[in-house]
Amino acid sequence: MAITILEGLIGSTPVRDNWYRAGLANLGVALSYRFNRLGDLRDLVEAISRHRDAVELTPRAHPERPGRLNNLGTAFKARFQRLGELSDLHDAILMLREAVNLAPDSHPDKLSCLNTLGSSLEARFKCLGELSDLEEAISRHRDCVGLTPRGHPKRHGRLNNLGNALKTRFRRLGEVGDLEEAITILREAVDLIPRGHPDKPARLQSLGNSYLTRFERLGQLSDLEQAILILKDSVDLTPHGHPGKPARFTRFPRGHRHKPILLNNLGCCFQARFRRLGEPSDLKKSISILRAAVDLTPDDHPHKPAHLSELGNAFKARFNRLRKLNDLEDAILMLKNAVDLSPVVTLFSPLCLTALAVLSEPVLSASANQVTSRMQFCGIEVPMTSRLAITLQSLLVSTTLVTPSSFASGALGR
Numbered sequence: 159m160a161i162t163i164l165e166g167l168i169g170s171t172p173v174r175d176n177w178y179r180a181g182l183a184n185l186g187v188a189l190s191y192r193f194n195r196l197g198d199l200r201d202l203v204e205a206i207s208r209h210r211d212a213v214e215l216t217p218r219a220h221p222e223r224p225g226r227l228n229n230l231g232t233a234f235k236a237r238f239q240r241l242g243e244l245s246d247l248h249d250a251i252l253m254l255r256e257a258v259n260l261a262p263d264s265h266p267d268k269l270s271c272l273n274t275l276g277s278s279l280e281a282r283f284k285c286l287g288e289l290s291d292l293e294e295a296i297s298r299h300r301d302c303v304g305l306t307p308r309g310h311p312k313r314h315g316r317l318n319n320l321g322n323a324l325k326t327r328f329r330r331l332g333e334v335g336d337l338e339e340a341i342t343i344l345r346e347a348v349d350l351i352p353r354g355h356p357d358k359p360a361r362l363q364s365l366g367n368s369y370l371t372r373f374e375r376l377g378q379l380s381d382l383e384q385a386i387l388i389l390k391d392s393v394d395l396t397p398h399g400h401p402g403k404p405a406r407f408t409r410f411p412r413g414h415r416h417k418p419i420l421l422n423n424l425g426c427c428f429q430a431r432f433r434r435l436g437e438p439s440d441l442k443k444s445i446s447i448l449r450a451a452v453d454l455t456p457d458d459h460p461h462k463p464a465h466l467s468e469l470g471n472a473f474k475a476r477f478n479r480l481r482k483l484n485d486l487e488d489a490i491l492m493l494k495n496a497v498d499l500s501p502v503v504t505l506f507s508p509l510c511l512t513a514l515a516v517l518s519e520p521v522l523s524a525s526a527n528q529v530t531s532r533m534q535f536c537g538i539e540v541p542m543t544s545r546l547a548i549t550l551q552s553l554l555v556s557t558t559l560v561t562p563s564s565f566a567s568g569a570l571g572r
Contacts, residue, residue: 182212206233225267227257250278272302296323317347341368362392389424421451422465445472466496
C-alpha cells in the first residue's frame with residue numbers, strides 16, 4: 159500500500175518540487191524494506207534506481223543528502239551481498255564515504271553512515287585483501303563507537319562490528335594485542351544486550367569464537383572452556399525457527415538462521431578439546447552437534463561445504479581412535495559432499511586435500527587400490543590425478559598443503 163501511494167505521489171508531483179525528491183527517497187526505502195522481507199531482487203534493483211534519482215536531485219549542501227547517500231550505499235551493499243558483484247561494493251563505499259564527509263558529527267545519519275562504511279570496507283578487504291581497507295574499516299568503526307552514547311540501543315552492535323574487525327586484523331597480522339582488544343570490546347557488547355534480545359546469540363557467537371581463536375594461538379585451556387560455555391549459551395538461546403525472513407532470501411528463518419553456524423562452532427570446540435584431552439565423550443558430542451549443523455544447513459547455503467568438512471574431520475578423528483571402517487566411510491561421504499557443493503574445487507583446494515587426507519590415513523595398512531575401492535564404494539569417481547595423490551603416505555589435514563610442485567619434486571615417488 160505504501161509503495162503504491164508513493165508511486166502515485168511521485169507521478170503527480172513536479173520534478174523540481176521538494177516533495178518529489180522526498181517521495182523518491184521514501185519509495186527507495188520502502189522498496190528496500192520489501193526486499194529485506196521478501197527477497198525479490200527486482201525490488202532492490204528498483205530501490206537503487208529510486209535512491210540514485212533522489213541523490214542526483216538533492217543539492218550537495220542539502221541536509222538530506224548524507225541520509226540519501228547512505229540509503230543508496232546501503233542498497234548497493236545489499237546487492238553485493240546478494241549477487242557478489244564487486245562493482246556494487248565499490249559503489250557502496252563511494253556513496254558512504256561522501257555521506258560521512260558531508261555529515262557533521264551531530265547529523266542524525268552520521269552514525270549509520272560510519273557503521274555501514276566500516277562494514278563495507280571490511281567486506282572489500284575480505285574480497286581483495288587490501289590492508290588499507292581493513293585499517294580504514296577499524297578507524298570508521300572506532301569513530302562510530304566513539305560517537306554512540308553508552309545508553310544507545312545500537313551500541314552493542316557497533317561494538318560487535320569493531321571487535322570483529324580487530325579480530326580480522328589479528329588473523330591477518332598476528333598481533334595478539336588486536337585479539338585481546340577484540341575480546342574486551344566483544345565482552346562489553348555481550349554485557350550490554352539483554353538475554354531475551356534476538357541479537358544476543360550472535361553477540362555470544364562473536365565472543366565465543368574470539369576465545370577459541372585465542373586458545374588456538376596461546377594454547378590456554380581456560381580459553382577453550384570459556385569458548386564452549388559461551389557458544390553453548392548462544393545455541394541454547396537460539397530458537398529453532400519462529401517466523402521471519404523466508405528461506406529464499408536468508409536461507410534460514412529468523413531466529414534460526416544463525417543456529418547452524420553456532421552449532422558448527424560449538425562442535426569444533428568440543429573437537430578441539432578432544433584433541434587436547436583425549437576424552438571420547440567430547441568427540442561424541444562434537445559429532446552429534448556437527449551433524450545437527452549439517453542437517454539444518456540447506457545444500458545451497460555457502461556454509462554447507464565447511465559444515466560437511468568439519469563433520470568429516472570429526473568422523474576421521476573417531477576412525478583414528480577406534481579404527482572402525484564405518485567412521486572412515488562416513489568421513490569420505492561427508493568430504494565428498496563438501497567437495498561436490500563447493501563452487502570451485504581443484505585437486506589442491508583445501509576441501510579436496512582434506513578429503514585426500516582422510517584417505518591417506520589407512521594407506522600405511524592398505525594399498526592404494528584398496529583405498530580407491532573404498533572411494534568408489536562411496537560413489538566417488540577417482541581420476542588418475544587423485545589415484546596418484548592417494549599414494550602419498552600422509553597429508554596433514556588443513557595445515558600442510560600439497561602443491562603441484564610437490565608432484566614435480568618427486569613427492570609421489572617416496
